[in-house]
Amino acid sequence: MKERLKPLFLQKQEALLRRLPKIHKLYPKIERDYKKSLAGYNGEKSIDYFLSYLKEEYLIFHNVRLLDRKHYFQMDTLIITPSFACILEVKNIAGSIYINEETGQMIRTLDGKEEGFLSPLIQVRRQQEHFSLWLKEQKIPNIPCIGFVVLSNPSTILKSSNSLILQAARIPSKFLHLENKYKEIKLKKQSINRLSARITDSHTENDVSIIEHYQLLKSEIITGVQCPFCETIPLMKTFGFWACQKCGQKSKNAHTKALTDYKLLFSERISNREVRSFLHIKSSSSAKRVLQKLHYPFTGNTKDRIYYIKSNQSEK
Incomplete structure (x- = not known):
């Protein structure tokens, strides 16, 4: 229903790297940021193969950004079925990861070096809360909303047993499980069509100025x-x-x-x-x-x- 296109900010980073002198003091940082953005986008694209195994009547929306009262929230992939909604937060991470649910921190170990990040479980739970509230505001019938963290890199070593974190290859089997668990039809065809139109019409692109983001001057651009x-x-x-x-x-x-x-x-x-x-x-x-x-x-x-x-x- 909403294709996965190259994010606008990623396109802006590419344009900036084309037109900022390589000797500029911020060029290395912008290049690092770009590589992270590109890795994230490539990770999101890589799960599309596994999504193709889902039922054809399921509605799939990529990179949807909605407004919940006064807060914007963005979902990597949103899937609407007649019985439930599912949010997938995609992570393309190299190395091994451990998620400490008590501290809300994800620890990534790569080449012997440890780094700490916000747990993606917190991110996906927050998205579930926002989307459930958004559905209520739209007067859409209440449906279960489930969220998963999807690891797109098959070489990622996961040192956590939380069932809400899964490798991309497990998406089809996970949906078979959900279909058996949530059998009650919550949304009829008319309601699904109405919801689809609302999501598409309500999506707002995050169009930030990349010049202001990196605090550059217009005169610095080639x-x-x-x-x-x-x-x-x-x-x-x-x-x-x-x-x-x-x-x-x-x-x-x-x-x-x-x-x-x-x-x-x-x-x-x-x-x-x-x-x-x-x-x-x-x-x-x-x-x-x-x-x-x-x-x-x-x-x-x-x-x-x-x-x-x-x-x-x-x-x-």
Whole structure:
């Protein structure tokens, strides 16, 4: 019902790494953060194979972020069945983990080094509470809500016996158990359709400014069109092409990715002057032609016109 797409913040991290000088003092930290985000996303994707074994009539929503009164909460995977709802908190963790339920801490041991994290069991329980309250606010019939922590990395060594923590490969058998335990139909087809529409309509993307998140200045970002072949910035616009002086390749559409970077880093709103500055285009008429060919929607008259960069196709 809601596909698993590359998270917006992950896309923003990629754009930032493309356009921040590698000598910048924050580059190593941003790169580390990106690798963690990417590992989490890859971990979430890896459970999709096991989810494919579930009944076709079950509704699956990925990365849903809802508002419960005054708190937003996000679920990696939400599964709605006629008899129960299930939340999966996916963790892609290397090494061995031990979860201390008394302290609410998860201890990860990797290469002889121990690190402490908040227990994912606390996270998934909090999501259950939020979602149950959200269902009540939506006047949806009360249904059991179960939550599991799913370990997507098969090499993770789990040193805990809690039945709410499972390897991804156990998802199909766990659902067979749930189906036998929760047999009473709580949601008829009409109610499920209504709930599905409510979840989809209520989802709100967490669209934070990555420039503000890392406390960067706009002037620190590298401008210009990037070569799709060797990644050199900037390209030169000549005779309808973007030409790379380093590898000699040419491209007609390399500017579209540059404008997507602008949207991810700064804003979906862009003026002719900002297009010229970011793409390194000299004349306003040339910038106007670039924008017109992209068919971006706009507001305002010719002088004060603001264009809206179309949503980029999120990667799966």
